[in-house]
Amino acid sequence: MISKNRLTPSGWAIIVLGVSALALGGCGRKGPLDLPPTANVAPGAAPSDTETERAAQPSVFNPTYGSEAAPAAPRGNKRPFILDPLLGN
Known part of the structure; x- marks a missing residue:
């Protein structure tokens, strides 16, 4: 008897894509790991940054960085867009 339980190339591709x-x-x-907000800092640990120092540092995880700065370029003129009537603009 011949078994039909062998994987075809497409079956292997699905497995490889799933694992990856x-x-x-x-x-x-x-x-x-991040500590919970109510966690106490260990006595031997280094002092952590204050919120103002953290806000002054550029980071991917700091969305407020640079929010106080003026815009780099002035706003341009509004140009019409094909979906403006649908968006209500």
Whole structure:
């Protein structure tokens, strides 16, 4: 008897794509775990940055960085767009 339970190339492709999607989905921010807001800092730990120092540092995870600065360029003239009537603009 011949078994029909062998994987075809498309079956292997699905398995490889699934495993690679799971592996890449586990990627995240590199570094130590974040402490809960109510956690106490260990006595031997280095002092942490204050909120003002943290706000002054550029970072991908700091959405408020540069919000106080003036815009780099003045606003241009409004140009019409094909979806303006649908968007109500």
